Amino acid sequence: MSIRLKENKARRILIANRGEIAARIAKACRELGHTAIGLWTDNEVHARHLEFCDEWAHLEGTGNTETYLNQDKIIKIAKELKVDAVHPGYGFLSENGGFAEALSNNDIIFIGPHIEAIKIMGDKATSKTLAKESGVPVVPGSADAVKSVAEAIKIAEEIGYPVLLKAVAGGGGRGMRACADENEIKEQFEAVGRESMAAFGNGDLLVEKLVLNPRHIEVQILADKHGNVFHFFERECSVQRRHQKIVEEAPSPFIGDDEELRQKICQTAVKLSKAVKYDSAGTVEFIMAEDKSFYFLEMNTRIQVEHPITEEITGMDLIVCMIQSALGEDLQIPSQDFITRSGHAIECRICAEDPITMLPAPGVVTGFETNFPQGIRFDNCLFKDLEVTPDFDPMVGKLIAKGVVRDVAIRKMESALEGLYIEGLKTNIPLHKIILANQNFRDGNYSTSFIGVEKPQEQITNNIDYTSFYMKLAGIEARRMGL
Numbered sequence: 001m002s003i004r005l006k007e008n009k010a011r012r013i014l015i016a017n018r019g020e021i022a023a024r025i026a027k028a029c030r031e032l033g034h035t036a037i038g039l040w041t042d043n044e045v046h047a048r049h050l051e052f053c054d055e056w057a058h059l060e061g062t063g064n065t066e067t068y069l070n071q072d073k074i075i076k077i078a079k080e081l082k083v084d085a086v087h088p089g090y091g092f093l094s095e096n097g098g099f100a101e102a103l104s105n106n107d108i109i110f111i112g113p114h115i116e117a118i119k120i121m122g123d124k125a126t127s128k129t130l131a132k133e134s135g136v137p138v139v140p141g142s143a144d145a146v147k148s149v150a151e152a153i154k155i156a157e158e159i160g161y162p163v164l165l166k167a168v169a170g171g172g173g174r175g176m177r178a179c180a181d182e183n184e185i186k187e188q189f190e191a192v193g194r195e196s197m198a199a200f201g202n203g204d205l206l207v208e209k210l211v212l213n214p215r216h217i218e219v220q221i222l223a224d225k226h227g228n229v230f231h232f233f234e235r236e237c238s239v240q241r242r243h244q245k246i247v248e249e250a251p252s253p254f255i256g257d258d259e260e261l262r263q264k265i266c267q268t269a270v271k272l273s274k275a276v277k278y279d280s281a282g283t284v285e286f287i288m289a290e291d292k293s294f295y296f297l298e299m300n301t302r303i304q305v306e307h308p309i310t311e312e313i314t315g316m317d318l319i320v321c322m323i324q325s326a327l328g329e330d331l332q333i334p335s336q337d338f339i340t341r342s343g344h345a346i347e348c349r350i351c352a353e354d355p356i357t358m359l360p361a362p363g364v365v366t367g368f369e370t371n372f373p374q375g376i377r378f379d380n381c382l383f384k385d386l387e388v389t390p391d392f393d394p395m396v397g398k399l400i401a402k403g404v405v406r407d408v409a410i411r412k413m414e415s416a417l418e419g420l421y422i423e424g425l426k427t428n429i430p431l432h433k434i435i436l437a438n439q440n441f442r443d444g445n446y447s448t449s450f451i452g453v454e455k456p457q458e459q460i461t462n463n464i465d466y467t468s469f470y471m472k473l474a475g476i477e478a479r480r481m482g483l
């Protein structure tokens, strides 16, 4: 099949994000011939994502609320710079229906789905209701927000303990608490509601059955503005800490060769996406029980952190497609059969955090070098002198390895982790090495309880030998200086 690309009009695209995803979006804009406009906040004059942009604007301030979460400031810049469209990346304003609406009121395209889809899917209660109505299996529990402790206990008794209290507006693994019995609900209900109110501006909670030792399996969706909805197969993201993913892979080792199950979960995701007339890149997340029954968790109406592993196995550029979709262009995908997959890809999220406590560890990068095996992809925002502040998410890069089969992807990833030198900053690289070496991980035999059960963090010795890093860095520097 041969497809001819059409020349499209160059547009001005503002990237309302930072770090690796801002760089990734800028690259896609450039490839398409659009003008990428980057933002920098007070502490980000040297931010690496700006190198990939064609124009820059100062977003005054430091923390989240003053900057990338500040709709008014971003819209003001967008208007001043006469941009055609805004790409929100992930996190920040990416799932904010009000922001998409405000842009639309100013005749600026939001690179994402239509506003109704964001609003329905952004709320874990309304999205669950739609899933149920569409014949998509959902986790047993309340369909709507639970108003009182008594109501929460009543539902928990119906579905059986343990249960999960979950914020309808939650995200990034926050706003969730497992309860083993009635007393725990009594203890936690008010607190989780208060925390969710503070974090997400909405204190409403759902009560859900806590699925034991589940797998997190999600399906990548891409749709255009002309009614075409495609899936790009699944990803498995069961290695998590604090309900947040740290290692992801595609395809899912749990689904393995079960093509029937793969088709079923992918088609279910397409069905739900069609029900909300989805028209952009998005992800339908499921939880899969030990017996391989699966339930809808939520839909992320944005590009996800782990999208590169899907790009690696399908060869498609999801960010490029997402931009084309938003501009109303043809995706040049003739049918679902056009999207095929091969091999296996793994992603390790590289975070500035203590590898043992897994808590953010801000600091300054004093040296940064890579020495990777063939074919490694490293989406990152690192450079020597980068200061990782507590203001933003501590993820500084994503290491992505692809292999013809899973074992090869693992081998490449191990080699890549050995060749990633970040000096001066505490990172979770030592944790990733232990996870990759774990026999159960290698066998594909793991669930979201992996970190809690295997405790890879406890196998990290406190005195990590950074000297070998320094020696290698010194060697590189010495050769550069001709010594």
Ligand code: ADP
Binding pocket: 090, 091, 092, 169, 170, 171, 172, 173, 200, 244, 245, 300, 303, 304, 305, 306, 393
């Ligand atoms: P993904 O869903 O793409 O796998 P995460 O759940 O880690 O990735 O979320 C991506 C980023 O967005 C993280 O920086 C996370 O902290 C942030 N994030 C996600 N949802 C929300 C939300 N509702 N509110 C604030 N931040 C969020």
Ligand code: ADP
Binding pocket: 139, 164, 170, 171, 172, 173, 174, 176, 208, 209, 210, 211, 212, 214, 216, 240, 243, 244, 285, 287, 297, 298, 448
């Ligand atoms: P977020 O918006 O924070 O990403 P999700 O609903 O996607 O919230 O859940 C995040 C993670 O929490 C899941 O990947 C899974 O590990 C865990 N989780 C969520 N709901 C359940 C459940 N009902 N049973 C077991 N684990 C769950």
Ligand code: MG
Binding pocket: 172, 285, 298
């Ligand atoms: Mg989620």
